[in-house]
Amino acid sequence: LFAAVEMAPRDPILGLNEQFAADPNPAKVNLGVGVYFDDEGKLPLLKCVAAAEEQLLSAKKPRGYLPIDGIAAYDKAVQGLVFGAESDAVKGGRVATVQALGGTGGLKIGADFLKRVDPAAKVLISDPSWENHRALFANAGFEVGTYPYYDADKRGVRFDDMLAALQGAPKGTVVVLHACCHNPTGYDITPAQWTQVVQAVKSAGLVAFLDMAYQGFGEGIAEDGAVIQQFLDAGIDFFVSTSFSKSFSLYGERVGALSVVCDSADEAARVLSQLKIVIRTNYSNPPTFGAQVVATVLTTPALRAQWEEELAGMRQRIKLMRSLLVEKLQAAGLKQDVSYIVRQKGMFSYSGLGKEQMQRLRSEFGVYGVDSGRICVAALNTRNIDAVASAIAKVAA
Numbered sequence: 001l002f003a004a005v006e007m008a009p010r011d012p013i014l015g016l017n018e019q020f021a022a023d024p025n026p027a028k029v030n031l032g033v034g035v036y037f038d039d040e041g042k043l044p045l046l047k048c049v050a051a052a053e054e055q056l057l058s059a060k061k062p063r064g065y066l067p068i069d070g071i072a073a074y075d076k077a078v079q080g081l082v083f084g085a086e087s088d089a090v091k092g093g094r095v096a097t098v099q100a101l102g103g104t105g106g107l108k109i110g111a112d113f114l115k116r117v118d119p120a121a122k123v124l125i126s127d128p129s130w131e132n133h134r135a136l137f138a139n140a141g142f143e144v145g146t147y148p149y150y151d152a153d154k155r156g157v158r159f160d161d162m163l164a165a166l167q168g169a170p171k172g173t174v175v176v177l178h179a180c181c182h183n184p185t186g187y188d189i190t191p192a193q194w195t196q197v198v199q200a201v202k203s204a205g206l207v208a209f210l211d212m213a214y215q216g217f218g219e220g221i222a223e224d225g226a227v228i229q230q231f232l233d234a235g236i237d238f239f240v241s242t243s244f245s246k247s248f249s250l251y252g253e254r255v256g257a258l259s260v261v262c263d264s265a266d267e268a269a270r271v272l273s274q275l276k277i278v279i280r281t282n283y284s285n286p287p288t289f290g291a292q293v294v295a296t297v298l299t300t301p302a303l304r305a306q307w308e309e310e311l312a313g314m315r316q317r318i319k320l321m322r323s324l325l326v327e328k329l330q331a332a333g334l335k336q337d338v339s340y341i342v343r344q345k346g347m348f349s350y351s352g353l354g355k356e357q358m359q360r361l362r363s364e365f366g367v368y369g370v371d372s373g374r375i376c377v378a379a380l381n382t383r384n385i386d387a388v389a390s391a392i393a394k395v396a397a
């Protein structure tokens with residue numbers, strides 16, 4: 001049966017991790033994977049999470065099955081966070097939200113549902129995009145193309161080209177948009193440019209699928225989520241996948257959600273019933289613990305305030321690392337203008353380095369980033385930044 005099965009290529013980023021683990025260099029630094037580490041280089045356990053966990057564990061609750069769409073209080077808390085509890089869409093019952101296995105799970109439920117609703121639709125992702133977007137939508141049966149995004153010469157977004165591609169896309173095309181903190185480039189579009197994107201989506205009859213994996217890592221929870229209001233105001237149907245992996249540092253608990261904004265409460269009820277079939281036939285129902293932790297934090301005012309503070313701490317530390325990196329690169333003698341590093345948002349930076357330079361960073365200095373030039377700024381800290389800056393300055397010289 002398996003004689004003809006071919007070896008699948010290694011996941012480029014997880015493969016990098018394996019290479020990192022095997023590297024005996026004591027000064028090695030892993031800037032490959034998209035994970036936030038604190039200034040000590042440790043994966044944080046947020047205090048709000050630890051407090052919620054203690055509360056839940058001391059209640060010693062039994063572990064029955066959850067409903068197919070997850071914990072109701074969790075789904076409601078997600079809606080409050082993403083759309084605003086007082087928004088007309090939420091109050092009017094027009095949003096169908098289901099608990100999902102991380103942001104990836106939210107995207108996959110949405111992709112499988114879309115395939116049932118409009119099997120002939122094409123999907124467009126940004127060029128470049130999170131490496132799993134293409135595979136995920138392709139495996140759900142879609143033809144996946146790209147819209148222009150990264151501008152290597154200007155170090156920013158090819159916005160006019162992006163807009164033209166959206167305006168010219170066939171009706172019904174599914175457009176995957178990074179709501180904030182674009183992965184991998186770190187370049188976001190401005191609120192005024194979002195207005196044009198929303199207009200283009202509306203007038204061309206496209207289906208927007210917003211991927212929100214880093215809310216709170218750019219400028220703030222409200223600022224990073226502002227695009228949602230623009231889509232709500234446009235009065236169109238759209239999808240939002242939510243991930244709490246980063247914003248709660250709960251990577252392994254797989255906590256996320258999918259929300260679908262519909263025209264009416266009746267439509268939302270029908271959509272929800274279909275989302276449940278997708279879930280039921282994939283993994284039946286979601287796990288209990290992580291979503292309970294997130295729901296507890298989001299709905300307990302003191303814990304919520306603590307979360308917002310801790311998230312702000314992560315955001316500010318990333319910003320500090322960005323400006324320190326620029327300073328240290330210049331101090332190390334780099335002639336090029338690298339101020340774009342502080343204009344980028346979120347965990348990642350397209351460093352501008354090419355494949356060969358990234359390979360030299362690994363082999364000569366033990367600094368691991370992705371061949372595309374992407375480095376995870378959230379893995380820099382005051383102990384490793386000098387070595388990283390000096391290594392980058394050497395390979396870029």
Ligand code: PMP
Nearest residue numbers: 034102103104130183213243245
């Ligand atoms: N979308 C984007 C843009 C991401 O960067 C990631 C995670 N790296 C995800 C979705 C998936 O998030 P999760 O780990 O919660 O599945």
